Amino acid sequence: MPSFHNGAVEIAYLDEGEGDPILLVHGFASTKNVNWVYPAWVSELKKNGRRVIALDNRGHGDSSKFYDPREYEIATMAGDVTALMDHLKIERADIMGYSLGSRMTAVLARQAPARLRSAILGGIGIGLIEGGGPGENVAKALEAPSLDDVTDPVGRTFRAFADQTRSDRRALAACLRGSRRLMTIEEAAEITVPVLIAVGTKDEIAGSARALGEIISGARVLDIPNRDHMRAVGDKVYKTGVLEFLADRP
Template sequence: MPSFHNGAVEIAYLDEGEGDPVLLVHGFASSKNVNWVYPTWVSELKKNGYRVIALDNRGHGDSAKLYDSEQYHIGTMAGDVTALMDHLNIERADIMGYSLGGRMTAWLAHREPQRLRSAIFGGIAMGLIEGGGPGENVAKALEADSLEDVTDPVGRTFRAFADQTRSDRRALAACLRGSRRLMTREEAADITVPVLIAVGTADEIAGSATALGKIIPGSKVLDIPNRDHMRAVGDKVYKTGVLEFLSQRK
């Protein structure tokens, strides 16, 4: 698997297919494989004529593991995305992020809109502004000696997922504590790139997609029926909606 360095931090990535570039940014405690390869996003996008790039966020997958929360500010993590684009000589791309990856994508849509043809926020909506989702309870669950020691239900869910994906739990705890910047309503309202907000109707983490859609000018909302935060990722409705949205950007 190829990798590059953004400063001293090694970032693993994949780069497959030909056509307009679509860059995929995975969620917290996940990886490019778990979020995008296994649920067939990469193959589906390639089949539809796109060049697909996906990175392992710092602290995740095959990328460098860092244990200082200061190295996980949301802007720093988003900077790995644009550094990868620079490394591959890609000026602009459609960028889709899921959950934490959606927060990173939103940061780029607001701060560096010239790098995005469009932005897709998967598994994140009003949570961008209002918060919610994994917090200190999850960080402590990740640092616990074993899953049996975790009583908090949300903490147990993320700890079990981290164990399942054989993640570096100490790096994830640092990432969680460092990446907690929320976006203001004013910042969201300033986003000018085309935006699709795709959230499962049973997602209790993302927040309201409709409410965020009213804040971001011209954005579109895609409801993923009967899917929670974890199960929306590979849903057919999600894929079909994204492909339709991307086709309108050409």
């Protein structure tokens, strides 16, 4: 698996297929494989004539691990994405995130719009602005001696997922604490690139997709029926909606 260095951090990534590039940014406690390869996103996008790039975020997968929350400030993590684009000599790309990856994508859409042909925000709605997402309860669950010691239901969900993916739980706890900065309404309203917001109708973590869509001018909203935060990722409605959005966007 290829990798590159962005300063002190080594970022693992995949780069497959040919055509217009799309860069995929996974969610908290996930990896490029769990979020994008195993649910067949990479193969589906390649089949539709796209060059697909996906990275392991710092603290995740095969990328460098840090234990200081300051290493995971959301803009710093987003900078790894543009550094990868520079490494691959990609000037502009469609960028699709999920959950934490969508927070990173939204930062890029606001701060570096010239690098994005579009932004696809999966698994994040008004939680981008008003909170939502895992909190200190999840960080403590990750640091607990075992899953049996975790009683908080959301904490148990993320702890079980981290155990399943064999993640560095201490690095994840630092990431969670360091990447909590929310966008303001004014900042989100400054996003001008084409945006698709895709959230499961049973997602209790992301917050309302339509509420966020009312703030980002021209954003398209995709409801993923009967899916929660974890199960929306590989849904057929999600894939179809993304492919239609990519075909329609300027």
